[in-house]
Each structure stands twice: as structure tokens, then as C-alpha cells.
Amino acid sequence: MNDLNTNMIEKYRNSFLNEVEANVEEGEWVKMCMQCGVCSGSCPLGNAWEHPPQELFMMIRAGKREEVLSSDSMWMCTSCYNCIVRCPREVPITHIMHGLAHYARRLGMEPKEQPTAKFAQLFWDNLMKKGRVNELKLGIDLYFKVGEGMKTALKNKDIGIAMWKAKRMNPMEFFGGHAVKDLNGFQKAIKKAEELEAARLDKHKA
Amino acid sequence: MSDEIKYSGYLCTGCGIGDRLDASQIEMIATREGKMSACKSHEMLCSKEGVEMIRNGIDNDGVTHVMIAACSRRAKVEAFNFNDVAMTRANLREGVIWVRPDDDEQQETTQEMADDYIRMACAELRSSKQPAPSGEQTLNKNILVVGGGVTGMTAAIEAAKAGYTVHIVEKSGALGGWASKWYKRIPFKAAAAGTSNSRTADLPQPIETGVDEMIAAVEADGNITVHLNSIVSKTSGAPGRFSADISTESGSTTTENFGSIVQASGFTLFDPSELSAYNYANSADIITNAEMEELAKAADGGPIKRPSDGKEVQSVAFVQNVAQSSDKKGELPYHSGIGDLIAIKQAIYCNDLNPGCSTTIMFDNLRTPGAAGEDFYRAGQQAMITFTKGIVSEVVAGDSPTVKFKDLILDDDAEMACDLVVLDVGMVPNSGPDPYAGIEDLETGKAGGESEVVGDAIEEAAKAAPEVSVDSILNLGYRQGTDLPQLKWGFTDSHFICFPYETRRTGIYAAGPVRRPMDIKQAQDDATGAALKAIQALEHAGSNNAVHPRVGDLSFPTFRKEGCTQCKRCSVECPFGAIDEDDKGFPMYNESRCRRCGTCMGACPVRVISFENYSVETVGQQIKNVEIPAEFDENPRILVLACENDAYPALDQAAISGEEVSPWARVIPVRCLGSVSISWVTDAMSNGYDGVIMMGCQRGEDYQCHFVRGSAMAAERMAKVGDTLEQLGLESERVVVHEVAITDIVRAPALIKEMEETIDKIGPSPFKF
Amino acid sequence: MTEVVATNETILVVGGGISGMTAAIEAAETGKRVVLVEKRAYLGGRVSQFYKYFPKMCFPTCGLEINQRRTKMNPNITVLTMAEVTNLEGEAGNYNATITLSPRYINDNCTGCGDCAKVVEAEFDNEYDYGMSKRKGAYLPHVMAHPMRYVLDPAIIGTEDADKARAACKVDAVDLDMQQEEVKFNCGAVIWATGWQPYDADKIQPYGHDRFDNVLSNVEFERMCDPKGPTGGKIVRPSDGKVAKNIAFIQCAGSRDHNHLYHCSRICCMATLKQTNYVTDALGDDADVTIYYIDIRSIDRFEDFYKKVQDNDNVKFIKSKVASVTRDSGGNPVCNGVDTEGYHRYANAHDMVILATGMEPSVDADKFPVDIVINREGFIEADEKNGGIFAAGVASEALDVNRAVQHATGAALRAIQVINRVATTEA
DSSP: OOHHHHHHHHHTTTOHHHHHHHHSTTGGGGGGOOOOOHHHHHOTTGGGOSSOHHHHHHHHHTTOHHHHHTOSGGGGOOOOOHHHHHOTTOOOHHHHHHHHHHHHHHTTOSOTTOHHHHHHHHHHHHHHHHSSOOHHHHHHIIIIISSOHHHHHHHTHHHHHHHHHTTSOOGGGGSSOOOOTTHHHHHHHHHHHHHHHHHHHHHHHO | OOOOOOEEEEEEOTTTHHHHSOHHHHHHIIIIISOOSOEEEETTTTSHHHHHHHHHHHHHSOOOEEEEEESOTTSSTTTTOOTTSEEEEEEOTTTTGGGSOOSHHHHHHHHHHHHHHHHHHHHHHHTOOOOOOOSOOOOOOEEEEEOOSHHHHHHHHHHHHTTOEEEEEOSSSSSOGGGGGOSSBOOOSOOBTTOOOSTTOOOOOOBOOOHHHHHHHHHHOTTEEEETTEEEEEEESOTTSEEEEEEETTSOEEEEEESEEEEOOOEEEOOGGGOGGGTGGGOTTEEEHHHHHHHHHHHTTSOOBOTTTOOBOOEEEEEOSTTOSOOSTTSOSSOOSOHHHHHHHHHHHHHHHSTTOEEEEEESSOOOOHHHHHHHHHHHHHTTOEEEEEEEEEEEOSSSOEEEEEETTTTEEEEEEOSEEEEOOOEEEOOOOOTTTTOHHHHHTTTTTOTTHHHHHHHHHHHHSOSSOSSOSSOBOBTTBSSOOOOBTTBOOOSOSSOTTOOSSTTEEEOGGGTSOOOHHHHHHHHHHHHHHHHHHHHHHHHTOOOTTSTTOOOOOEEOGGGOOOOOHHHHHOTTOOEEEOTTSOEEEOGGGOOOOOHHHHHOTTOOEEOSSSSHHHHHHHHHTSOOOOGGGOOOOEEEEEETTTHHHHHHHHHHTTOOOOTTEEEEEESOGGGOOHHHHHHHHHTTOSEEEEEEOOOSTTOOOTTTTHHHHHHHHHTTHHHHHHHTTOOGGGEEEEEOOTTOTTHHHHHHHHHHHHHHHHOSOTTOO | OOOOOOOTTEEEEEOOSHHHHHHHHHHHTTTOEEEEEOSSSSSSGGGGGOSOBTTTTBOHHHHHHHHHHHHHHOTTEEEEOSEEEEEEEEETTEEEEEEEEOOOSBOTTOOSOOHHHHHOOOEEEOGGGTTSSEEESEEOSSTTOSSOOOEEOGGGTTSHHHHHHHHHOTTSOBOTTOOOEEEEEEESEEEEOOOEEEOOGGGOGGGOTTTOTTEEEHHHHHHHHSTTSTTTTOOBOTTTOOBOOEEEEEEEETSSOTTSOSSOOSSHHHHHHHHHHHHHHHHGGGOEEEEEESOOOOOGGGHHHHHHHHTOTTEEEEEOOOOEEEEOTTSOEEEEEEETTTTEEEEEEOSEEEEEEOEEEOOOTTTOSSOOOBBTTSOBOOOGGGTTEEEOGGGTSOOOHHHHHHHHHHHHHHHHHHHHHHHHHHO
16 A cells, blocks of 8 residues: 555545545535436446446545545546536536546556556656647557557557548657647646645655 | 395396396296395396496395395305395306206206295395394404414514514523524525525525524513413413413412414424434433534534533534334324434534534435525535435444444445434424314214214313313313314314414414424414414404404304203314303303304204304205205206305306206205204205205315314214104115315216216105195 | 505505415405405416315315405405516505506406307417417416406407407407506505416426427426316326326426526425325326435425325335436337436336426516515525515425415515504504
8 A cells, every 4th residue: 555545544534525625626526416316327338337426425425435446437437527517516526536536546546457547647648748649659559558459450440541531640640749839848847747746745645 | 224124136137147047037036935125137237337236225225135146156256245234146157057058948947946046045035134243342452472482482573563462471481492592593594696506605504593682572572571480371261352361380370361372382302212222311422403402502612522521522423313204103203394404503513613523414315495495405515514315223322322324325234433423303292182182083084973972072072181281281261172172293283284374273373383393484484474363363353253264254153042952062063162161051152263164053953053144044944945846747856055165166167167067956055064954954855855965075184174073073963864864764865975175076066966866766755745 | 447546554465376365365354455466367376276285185276265265255455467566666664566467358347158268269378287288369267267257368369359259248348459557556565475487397408398298397297187187187198198107206307406496496395295196096006106306305294195105015216316318219208317325227218207396486586676685596585675575485485385375474464564563653
């Protein structure tokens, strides 16, 4: 168990809800859920969720920290925003799902071999290189590095060719690819943000 | 003013009456048979000119008794509103032409119907007098309020603001009641206009109770007198002339006169000591919601400390719906309705006074209704209360009491240890002894045909009721018990949804949690309404006017003493406990307690009770004046005695909707089926009617009878008619009692048709000439 | 011209539903003069459209009959129908009210005989049945309507139908030249009892009320169950007229929801339990009812009513706010969502779906003639700033009939207090 996780358990011993409020994006809204279940029912990928959002909220309130943070449910969210639109209490469910996933990842508690988590990491790494996403490389990484494999790649071949023809994707991008205008500035900004975040987390460790 | 009586008939020939019926024949019947001095026609009697014609007769021709032959008595009421004469109405429109087909074949029987209704209206008129105040009425603008809690104080303050004087009688040594123990109250306003739905929105929070201000207002009000440490040891009289003995603990008694009474005797909290699952008796840290208020109040703005060891509370579980909504013996079958709002309020206290305190509310259905309620739920969520839908199986006593529960959302058996457990217990009304306790059969109408059961049961109950009970709130010196009758589970509420202030003791209005579990806001609203009704009752008593539902009725019952056998039927059966008995057992009518339903009249076996315009005679003469065709004529006659509140309007609507009614029917509206004298039925039979139908309101648990027991009483009495019929050699099918609702537009005429078929089967009455 | 005799000791009651009628009658029976103003052509309001009341399962018209009789007999009450308050000025003890009367095209001569309706041919959606039936262009709004006078639909004015109606009337009651008019009078206190309207079910898009025939709102279902209603009381599917046995109720349809109404209307749970009784009474063991709910709010003494329905084997309760209603190939509405108790997903087909919509206060906050405190949900809050204007019934909060009547009775006293103050000062 990582150090940050231990510290967080210690700090919020009494209330996982408080922990979520303080550390999860839009976590302050979790308390406003009234357990109607419309978010869970409205989710187009609902079948794939072991614990739908409303249940996750109840689990948070019931202090089921381990179960929530190690769950793969919130990783299922595709940001369609159906739940937010329907929520009678205006809870930003989509954001909380991502927030929870992010928090779990930071504590090192996300499920192993979680494809969404992996993709997210690929996306991030890809983005960091040039300050923009290199879609060709992202695709290649996804299909060949993560193990989605050749079959999936071939299935999507027509789309790729169509995008190429429509000039939506350039094969030349394979060689380096272009960057944002001020790549140096971008990287500096990211570095600064990382420092700030680290400082914030250090406080928890102290 | 001369005492000379002059009868006059007025016939409307409009709305097709003149086209369908022979007006000259009607005029002739009215004058020759009906003995009207004249019968004037008008082509639209309800028009200004028509009404003026009648007015002119009254003002200038000395007409004292008016017979109007036109539409139903329910129509054109505003036009035909002549309060200074006796008046009857023959219903030729809804009663005749609108329910009969317009063809030549039917013409004769339709005309016969009309002729009979004219005879009936004239006969009724000849037996009627114009009602006038008895002279007994007194106007007393002083109101007695029993109970000095929020409800009682509100009733007093509001009545005083309208210019009436009030006496508050409070059993304890201080005003304020339960609410004076509360730390704060549930907010009664919803979020202000423009408030967003953000999680930091400014939502209603618990507010000051305002009880101290109310007490100060009561004490400062010159119109309000407060009697502390006092009870009402005796109440006698009637609206307008109540006399109450107010006795103090020390034994002194003062007597005051009142026009009307508001009973605001409040509630007692359910005692959870006997509930083994909650261990309330075994831990100082398992407390009731009322005790939580006291803890919060004692904290005086500082942190709430738990009773056992004074530790500052850091976690609280609120266990909702304890021994409420339950069918277990000794528990409450109802719900306080406000327990969840109270829990939210108290959890917010914890949040405010004990920073970092965790609060969990374990509920089954979260009841936070309305705009204010739902906003307060949101406020509770903002305050980080954990709302858990769950069923608590046990609260275990110990250093930290532990709640064992099933979390229904997570489908988990769970437990939670905390510093304090608060039990949401319900409210038990402080009613006096129910005058009708033990005779539930009557209320449910299940008494069946066992002859005297009903009356005797009431009598027994009345006897059994102690003269002065320690538990009694009002100590009424009434024939039928010391206190207000109860509806259900001890609440002295009204049975009527549309008339929540209908009580069964005229001029005495219950208010606040004695009627129904309530919070401060509801109790204040209720008290204000009760204050209005109390004002109204005393004003009506001052003019000898009936109160609801026969408002404006000046008629009241009197009895012929020489004929009375002191059988006490009337005093026992009056649904409103209006009739007492004197030393010799003669009835004493307290007219301002009377609701003018006539149940006493229906009860009287010797037919000595009557109203000026409604009596055994007024109806009996209508029955006798119908022309009964000879046996070989094959034209039967069916008497329909229809309750004027529901059955008669149903028949009217049948007419408006184009339903047909049997031409053999002769319908007489009655004030209540309870007023029906058995003699009317036997008279009808011996006069040759072939069948009698009585139509009254639904009886039983969900009774619709506006006079509470009238319809049930009638059914009881009529159960005995069968014997009489058999003695006369008549089939019992000839007399039936039906429950008819105002919506029975199709069914009511069908029931008459059914009787017609019965007569077809069993043949005409052998009593025809 | 309509004339109203009123002084600053008169109470103006706005709204002639159960609350307004109660307030008006109670004040009048206490000896005060009252002008009762009603927008519709008749008194009784929304409750006159109910088949039965919970929990007694009794008929609203039963109480309406008594209240109408009290109104008719009381000379203290002046009733103005088809009338709306268009302006109000002044302060407690002295208001000037302007009332706009829409033409009824039928005058006081009307005897309710119905000759005009017989000859008029044009038909319109019957608002009394929420458009589920038709009425003539000359009509009596309902069989117990008070005043018992017909109404001509403005749409037939200038058509042949109007002339036919006039020709058919034997008492000269049809007045085609009737114009909108304004009446102004003085009053001392105002009781605002404008009640509610059912929340527009079409706005709850995922439930398809506007798209699916077999999705009804609770007020529509109420009319359907009434023997006087559009189907003669038969519970049938609008799409194919088949008897509906498998019926779902969706609670909080548009309530407790920031997308629609913030508030809980208090009555919808009980209304659904009542309507469940209609279904089980009509169909016995053939009934198959599902109630989708968040919280069942059967308040205080209504618990036993809830309990009785719970004990019925033909009724299921599912704790869930239905996510969407779709339609299957058989035309059946399908409820989709998650049972939050233990997390079970469902897609249940029903014969018919009833949306338990809530009450929206009919208080127009933007156009309210005087300064008054109105909360976020649109109800009038009791406040000293309101002067001599007192809300009664649902204008003040989502209330059931019993509570509304209680509240209206209290409002009558508050108005009387103002009137009595005026009377004392001027005496």
C-alpha cells in the first residue's frame, strides 16, 4: 500500500465521504445524491458497471473505501453526460466518476490491467510529448503496445484510410509529428502544475 | 303583522314545463286539492319579473306560505330565496319532465307525476311553519382555549386579533408546552426566489421556535386571560352559553361563560421503554428525539454532550420510524409524519454545535413533503448528513451504542457504533375518554340487525363514562360522555376530508396534534382555522343559526311533552350529543348544539319531535296526498325517501344527464336518512304504495353521512321494519334501504327500476282500494 | 354590465377551487361580505375533476354539493366566474381591485336546459377531461357545475353555430354581443387561492408522454377512472382500447427535480396509492401494478392506506426513479432503470404507464399585481410584507385537500382580522 494511501486512511478515519469531498474532483456533491437511481438507469453502458454511480455514492457514504477505490466501475464512464442531464439534484456525476478514478489511480488502488486506465496513461504520455495528441501514434500504441492487436487494427483500417483521404490523419505524423506552437512553454506549465500538486500531496504525507 | 296564513302557489311554465305539462290542470290541483289561495303562472319564474311577482304576493297580498312549482330545489336557489315565509318546491323539471321521455304515450303518467308533486308540495306547505329564532339564543364573544402550548396560544392570539376575548386553561405551570423545550424548530419556508441548486445554495435552516415571543404576546394581550396549573373540571351548556368551571391545583374554582371552545390538548410522546430491540431503558446514550432537543438546548450554543459521561458527541445515528407505521400491539399504527424533518434538524444541530460530528439518518421512506420539506432535505444533505435507507434490527447498549441494520441500497447487513443514538418516536394524542369507546360496531356500521344493540350500546357507554374523569379534558356534562368523540387511534379529528373542522360536538373544535400529528407550522395553521370556526360557532349561536352543514337553518326541534314516553331514544341517538335529559327523563334540546339533521325525529317511536318546516307531518302529508291508483290500474307507486345531500343531487344529475326515472316514483328529499320516521314507511304501505326505497349515504368505517350516524341509524331501524311488514302480510322486498352516493347518477334511477321489477314479480300491494 | 357592491370591509377571494370556496364561505358565514373571483366558468376547481379522494375513497362532488349549497344560500357571497384579477392596488384595509370578465355569451337568464348544446355542432377538446373527450361549442362544463349555466366557446362566435344557439334558446339567455368587461371595486383584504396546475408531463421528455399513447399523466388517468369521464370509467389503453391490466406508476415525475419542479408535491404518492385502488378494484387479481418510487410519502395517519396497498399481492413497489420509457413492438411502454435496492437493472413492459406528476402553483410571480413574497418554487410565503394579502391552500404550499381546507379556513380569519380592524377604526 502506498504511502499516500496510508496517510489518507489515517487522516479521514472517520469519514470516507469527507475524504472524497476533499480530494475528488466535484466530490463535494456526493452528499447531495438522494438515491433515486436515474443516473444508473440512464447510463448507456450501465450493464458494464458493477456498481453504478448512485451505488458508488452510497458506498462512499457507508465508508466502503477499499471497495470503491479498487472498483473498475467508474472507469466505465464514457463522458456521455446523460447522468448529469437527468440527475434531479444536479450532481456532476460524470466529473465525479473521473475524479474517483483519478484519485484511485493516484493512490495506486485502480484495478490491475484496467484498459481505460491504460489508455488514459497512453493518451497522457502521447500528449506530453508534443503538447497535442498524435492520433496516429496513439492508435499504433493502442493496437500494438497495449495488446488490442492486429485484428482490431485491421477492423478499423477503412476508417483510417478514409481519415487519411479526408486529410484528417497524416501518415507523415508517424515521423515525429508536429507540436504545439510553444512546446517549451507548455512543458514548463505542466511541470509547474506537477510541482504544485506534489506540494499539496506532501502536506498529506506530513 | 297579522297572524293570518295565506298559501299561494307559483308555477313556472318555462324550461319546457308549460309545453310538456297541462298548466291549467296543475293550477287547478294546486288550488282545489292543494288549497292554495291562488296559483299564478309565469313563463320564467326565476326571472326578475317572476321573482318580483312572488315578492309582491308576500309584501302586498299577505302571502305567508309559498309553493313554487318549477325546477329542483337545488336550482335557482339565489332567485327563490324568500327567508320571510314558509316555502316548498315542487320539482317539475328535474323531477318530472327531464326524466320522462317526451312522447304521447308517456304523457299521461308524466302529468300524473307532476300532479302528485304539486299535491305533495302543497301538503308539505300546509304542515309547515316559517322557522324563527327560538329566543333562546345568546351571543357570547368569549372563547375557551384548553391547552397553552403553541396551538392553544396561536388560537388565542388569532381570535384576540379579531376582537374576541379568550381564556387559556393550561394544566402545567407555564405556557409553551412541548415547543418550549425545543432548541429550534423545523423551518417552514422554502428557499427564496432565485436560489440556485448549487450545493452551497442558501437553503432554509432550523429556526428559533419563537415560543418566548408567543408567550410574551399572550401575556401582553388584554383580551387573553391565562389560567395556569388549571383544568376544566366541568363544562355545561351549549354554544353561546357554555359554562366552564376552571379549577386550580390548589382546589379553587372559578366559573366562566363562553361562546365556544377550542381544545388544544396536544400530545404525549410515545414511550419506547418497552421496546426490547432498542434498549432505550438500558443506555443513557440511547435517547428519544424529544430528549435530543433538550440536550441541544442544554448545550446552549456549545457542543452537545452525551448523557452518560459528558463526552462531546462525535457521531450520532438517528433511527427513524421507531414503533410507528406498525401493526404490532402497543406500537403506533400511524406515523408522526415529521420525524424525518426533526432528525434532519437535529443532525444539523450536531453539525453546527459539534464540528466534525458524523450524522447518519436511517430511514425507510424519507418523508420531507412539500416545498419547504424538500428544501430542508437538501439543507440536510448540504450538512453532510448520511441518509441511509435501511431497517434497524437492534440498537445494542454499551460504551458506544451500536446500531445493527440492513442497508437496503447496498443490500448489506451492517452495524455502526456511535456516541449517541436518537430514536424517532411518535406522537400520541391527548384526548379525553371517547364517549363511544367500546361500541365500535356502531361506527363501522357492522352492528347488523340485532334490534336494540346500537341504542343500548350508546346508553351503556354513556353510563360507563365516568362523571368526572381525571383523564377527561373537557368534563362535558353531556348525556353522551365527557369529551369529544374520537375518530381513529385516539385522534379527535374530523372524518371529513372537505370539512376538517367538522366535530361531533357543536361549537367545540379540536386543534393541533390532538387531531393529527403536526409540527409547529401545521399546528399554527390548524389553530388559526379552529379559532375561526370557534368565532363562527359563537356568532351563529347568537342568531340561532345552524352551523355546518345546514348553515342558515333557523328551524330546530321541539317536542310535545304530553306525548313523550321518556324512552330516551332521541337523547341516545343524536349524533352530536345535543340532547340531554331533565330529572324526569324528558329530553332537553340544546338548540345551538343541534345540527338540524332530524335523527331525533326519526328515532322517536311516538312521533312527538318536529321542526317547524320538517316534521312527521310535513313528510307524512306528502305521502298521504299522492294519488294511489287502484289495483287493477297496473300503475304502481314507489315512494323514494332520498337524502338531500347525496341521493337527491344524484337524481337531479340523472335528470340533467338525460337518464330516465320510473314514472311510478315519488321522490321526497329528507334531511338525512336518520330523520326518517318508521311511520312514514308504514303509512306509505297502508296507503297502498307498492314499494318504498330509502336512499342514504354510505355508512360504516368510511361513512359519507354528513350527520355521521344518521344513515347507519336508519339502516338499523329499518332492519326491524321487516317484522312489521310481515305482520301486515306484506313482502319484505317492498321496503329497501340503499347506500347511494352523489355520483350514482345512473345507479339511483336503476335502483328505482329494480323496485319496479320487484313489484312486477310480487304483484301490487294488497292495501290498494 | 356586471356590478359589484363592495367596500373596504369586503374580502376579495381569488380562486374558486376548494381552498377559495372554503375561505369565501367561512368568511361569509362569519358575517363578512365576500367577492369570489374564479377564472373558470364554474366553481370547484381541480378537485371537481377528481373521481375520488384518498384515503376514504369518497367522492369530491359530495363535499362540493355542500359547498355549492352554502354558496348559493349565502347572500354575503358574490361569485364572479370567467373572471381574473388584472390589477390590485393599495394596502391592507384598502385595496382597489380590477377584475376582467371574459364573455360567457350566456346571461343570467340561462336555466341550464341545454337547448343550445343540442343545436350547436362544432366540437372542441374538453378541458374538463384534459382533452381526452370532446364537448360542444355550447356546453355545461360538468354536470354539477355551479353556476348551472351554459358557456359558449368563443370560437363559435360569428359562426352559424352561434346563431343556432341563440335561436334555440327560449329564455333569451344567449347574448352574442357580450364583451369582455372590467369591474373595479374596493376591498379590505385579499385571499389568494389560485391553486395549482398539473405539471406539464410533456416536458419530462424521457417519459414520452408526448409521443406514446399509453403514457398518461395522473390527472388524465383520474378522468379515465371516473365513470363520468372519457371512457365511462373503463381503464383502457388509448392506443388500442384494450383493458389495461399491467399498469406502472412513475412517482416524482417532474418533482423533486431541478430540471422540473424543485419541490415534492406531497399528494402524488397518495394519489398513486388511490389510483392503484381503482385498478385493483376494477380488475381484482388480474391487476398487475408496479409503483416506481424514490420515497413513498404517505404522511402521518395515511400510513394504513399505504400499508393496505403494500399488502396487496398484485402491487409491486420498486425503489427507482425510472430513467426512460421506451416503446416495444407491441406498442407497450417499457420502463427502463435500476432498482436501487440491491442494484437490479430492469426493462419492464407495461400495458400503460401513469406519470405521477406534481402540482405547479398557479401563482404568476412575474405578473403579481402587488409586491409579495414568493419562494423559489413559486408558492406565496406568509410574510408581513404581504400586507392584507393572504395565500390559501396550494397557492401557499403543496397541500392535500384536507390541509388546504384547514389552511384556507385560517386564511379567512386573517382576512377577517384586517376587516375587523378597518371596521373598528371607522366606527
